[in-house]
Structures are given as C-alpha cells and as structure tokens.
Amino acid sequence: MKLFCCRYILPIQSPALEQGGMVVDQGRIVAVGSAAELRRRYPHAEEVNFGEGILLPALVNAHTHLELSDFPQWAAAVDEPPLEQGGFTDWLLRLIRVKIARRVSGDDSRQSWLHGVAQSLRSGSGVIGDILSESGFYATVAEQLPGRCYIEVLGHDPIRVHNQWQNLDHCLEHWPTSQWGAAPHAPYTISDDLLAQSYRYTSCRHLPTTIHVAESADEVEFLHQHRGPMVDQFYPFVGWTPFLDVQRHKRPLACLEQAGALRPDTLLVHGVHLNREEIATVARAGCSMALCPRSNAQLNCGVAPVADYLAAGVNLALGTDSLASNDSLSIWDEMAFARDWFNGDLSADQLLYMATLGGAKAMGLDDLGCLAPGCRATFQLLEPEQLPERDQMVEFLCQAERSHDVSLVVIDGHIRYDQTTQEGR
Numbered sequence: 001m002k003l004f005c006c007r008y009i010l011p012i013q014s015p016a017l018e019q020g021g022m023v024v025d026q027g028r029i030v031a032v033g034s035a036a037e038l039r040r041r042y043p044h045a046e047e048v049n050f051g052e053g054i055l056l057p058a059l060v061n062a063h064t065h066l067e068l069s070d071f072p073q074w075a076a077a078v079d080e081p082p083l084e085q086g087g088f089t090d091w092l093l094r095l096i097r098v099k100i101a102r103r104v105s106g107d108d109s110r111q112s113w114l115h116g117v118a119q120s121l122r123s124g125s126g127v128i129g130d131i132l133s134e135s136g137f138y139a140t141v142a143e144q145l146p147g148r149c150y151i152e153v154l155g156h157d158p159i160r161v162h163n164q165w166q167n168l169d170h171c172l173e174h175w176p177t178s179q180w181g182a183a184p185h186a187p188y189t190i191s192d193d194l195l196a197q198s199y200r201y202t203s204c205r206h207l208p209t210t211i212h213v214a215e216s217a218d219e220v221e222f223l224h225q226h227r228g229p230m231v232d233q234f235y236p237f238v239g240w241t242p243f244l245d246v247q248r249h250k251r252p253l254a255c256l257e258q259a260g261a262l263r264p265d266t267l268l269v270h271g272v273h274l275n276r277e278e279i280a281t282v283a284r285a286g287c288s289m290a291l292c293p294r295s296n297a298q299l300n301c302g303v304a305p306v307a308d309y310l311a312a313g314v315n316l317a318l319g320t321d322s323l324a325s326n327d328s329l330s331i332w333d334e335m336a337f338a339r340d341w342f343n344g345d346l347s348a349d350q351l352l353y354m355a356t357l358g359g360a361k362a363m364g365l366d367d368l369g370c371l372a373p374g375c376r377a378t379f380q381l382l383e384p385e386q387l388p389e390r391d392q393m394v395e396f397l398c399q400a401e402r403s404h405d406v407s408l409v410v411i412d413g414h415i416r417y418d419q420t421t422q423e424g425r
C-alpha cells in the first residue's frame with residue numbers, strides 16, 4: 001500500500017485539494033483526501049511525496065489511430081508534399097497514396113503504433129481509444145495499450161469484413177482481460193448491409209463500438225446527394241466504382257440509425273456536420289461524441305456545433321485523431337486549441353471533463369478518468385515551473401504547453417512514463 005502526497009491533487013469530480021494525499025493498493029485507489037488525515041488513517045502505507053506538483057488522472061484520448069503515428073515520416077520518405085489546401089477527400093487520397101508508395105509493412109505499422117503509445121504516455125494520456133486496422137500485432141496491443149482497442153471494419157467486401165470479425169473473436173478469446181471494441185469505419189466506407197451486420201455482431205457480444213460520422217461536407221454530399229469528390233475521386237481511386245450503383249440518399253446519421261448504431265455504447269466521432277434535429281436524436285439514443293478539433297481544422301472540415309451538443313446533453317469526449325491529420329497526440333494540446341477553436345463555447349471545466357470523465361464514460365471505462373476510491377490508479381504528475389493558485393487551477397490546465405510539464409504517468413499502479421529516465425515503459 002502506498003500513500004502519494006502532492007501539493008495539489010485534482011480528483012476531477014471534486015475541486016483541487018491542497019496538500020492532498022491518495023492511497024493506492026494493488027493498482028486501485030483506496031482513499032483520496034488531506035495528506036495529514038490519510039497519514040493518520042493509513043500509518044503503514046509507504047509514503048511517496050511528490051512535493052510541488054499537481055496530481056490528476058491520466059488524460060483520455062477518446063479517438064486516435066496509433067498505427068499511423070509515423071505517417072509524417074512515411075510521407076516525407078516518398079516526397080509527398082504537405083496538404084496545404086484542399087478538402088477532406090484530397091486528404092483521404094493522400095493518406096492512401098503515401099501508404100502504397102511507402103509500402104508500409106506490418107512491422108512498420110507495429111513500430112509506428114509503439115511510437116504512438118510512447119508519445120501518448122509522454123504527454124499525459126493514459127486512457128486511449130485506439131482504432132486498429134492491422135492484424136499482425138494483437139498481442140502487443142493487448143499487453144501495452146492503456147484504454148480500449150477498437151478493431152476497424154471497412155469496405156464493401158463481405159469476406160474482408162468477416163475476417164475482421166474472426167480477428168476480433170480471436171482477440172476476445174486470447175486476451176479476455178484487455179478492453180476490445182469494434183470500429184465500423186464510417187458510413188461512406190461501409191455498405192448499409194455490412195454496417196447493419198456490424199451492429200448485430202457487436203450487440204450479441206456486448207461490445208462497444210466507435211464510428212466516424214459527419215466529419216466532412218464531402219461525406220454528407222456523397223451519402224445524401226450521391227455526388228461530389230467521393231463519387232468522382234475516392235470511389236474510383238480505391239476501385240469501388242461498382243458500389244456506386246447503390247445510392248443511399250440519406251444523411252450520415254440516418255445511415256447509422258437504420259443500421260442500429262444509435263445505442264448508449266456507441267461512441268460517435270467528429271459530428272461536425274450534424275444538425276440540431278440529428279443532435280437531439282444522438283442525445284435520445286445516449287451515444288457519446290468525441291470531438292477532434294485540431295484534425296477538423298487541419299482538414300478544413302469545419303467547426304463542430306459544440307453549443308448544440310451541450311444544450312442537448314450529449315456526453316462529450318476529446319480525441320486527437322491520428323498524426324496523419326494532427327501535429328501531436330497530446331490531449332493537453334487539444335484542450336488548449338479547443339479553447340480558442342470553439343470560441344469560448346467550452347469552458348475550461350468542460351474541457352477538462354471531456355478529457356477525463358467524459359472520455360472514460362464514452363469508452364465504457366467507468367473506473368477511469370477520476371481519482372476516487374475504487375477507481376484504477378491511472379494518474380499523472382505535472383511539475384510546471386510555477387504552480388497556479390488553487391482557484392486558477394482549471395484555467396491553468398487549459399493553457400498551451402502543459403504537455404511539457406508531465407513528469408510521471410502511472411497506469412494501474414505501475415509507472416509507464418518517468419521524465420527523469422525520458423522513457424515510456
């Protein structure tokens with residue numbers, strides 16, 4: 001049993017404690033309160049005093065694709081110029097072009113994924129909602145991913161989709177204590193039939209899911225009007241022209257609704273182009289929504305209607321998406337950016353909630369995202385050059401550069417990143 005003491009402890013579900021303490025035993029939190037009181041109550045606990053710092057939960061990155069973490073290097077290696085303008089479909093084509101030209105192997109993906117885990121931990125993220133399309137390193141993922149791995153299902157080919165279900169069953173059987181889920185990719189990359197099949201499969205197994213929805217105007221135009229760059233460029237580029245015979249003439253959320261996707265264990269992602277009526281539907285269904293503002297900005301996708309989500313009472317989370325559409329995997333950076341991007345519609349308190357409890361709830365991980373008795377001991381220590389006053393704490397946390405203050409990340413009671421050794425473990 002250990003007693004961690006720190007100048008500030010921020011449990012999230014209650015205000016910051018000054019001279020706080022947290023008792024941890026076998027990877028779980030036993031008590032949180034004043035250090036002096038906990039010393040009296042747990043005299044045999046081994047004390048670890050962090051001194052002048054802020055102890056708070058590891059952040060939740062509710063949406064990323066860690067296997068793409070080396071994408072910037074892959075693009076540079078094949079002399080692919082950066083995407084300076086253009087829309088979402090241009091980005092999608094670039095992503096595929098680079099992966100083909102660079103001949104990304106299974107081992108490259110594995111290395112890239114490991115780099116992503118290390119970068120996440122270094123920036124204080126210890127609960128990750130990762131989308132995985134590669135099948136060659138499930139054992140590594142099962143052992144090393146703090147959070148939930150959603151196995152991606154994409155395409156119009158029933159055999160390929162069936163193989164992913166077999167892969168998911170294999171993971172559930174071999175690593176039953178790891179957290180798995182399914183990620184039907186998006187309504188524009190998977191047929192209505194296979195989408196409905198996905199939700200039947202996951203429903204039988206009580207598996208949570210996540211899906212990209214209404215990320216871009218191109219997606220809405222394709223699904224609703226059956227025209228635009230997805231018809232003219234994306235489908236021909238990937239050899240899917242025969243599937244263009246089926247015209248859906250539905251908006252993205254209607255495709256999901258028809259497939260049975262709108263249920264409380266569904267984590268929707270992006271939701272930039274949902275209208276108020278659709279947001280009310282999302283709220284009624286009890287789905288969560290992960291917003292990825294830096295990725296939306298980089299791909300010129302627009303600004304998600306965050307005030308409407310808040311008004312409707314949708315549970316919100318934050319994600320970085322991948323390094324193919326973002327500059328870092330830091331949720332601290334995402335929070336600082338979101339503060340400006342949403343023009344003050346999200347308060348610092350709301351952002352911190354999204355990056356902790358909101359994200360954990362969105363991923364169905366109810367014992368993470370806060371420091372409370374019974375929760376998993378997954379936390380971080382920040383050691384900024386200057387500590388804020390207690391009542392300025394949350395504003396301080398939403399300022400840029402907090403990533404650099406992360407000095408320790410502990411997952412389930414085990415140190416996974418220690419700045420003094422500069423290593424993710």
Ligand SMILES: [Zn+2]
Pocket residue numbers: 063064065212321322
């Ligand atoms: Zn994504």
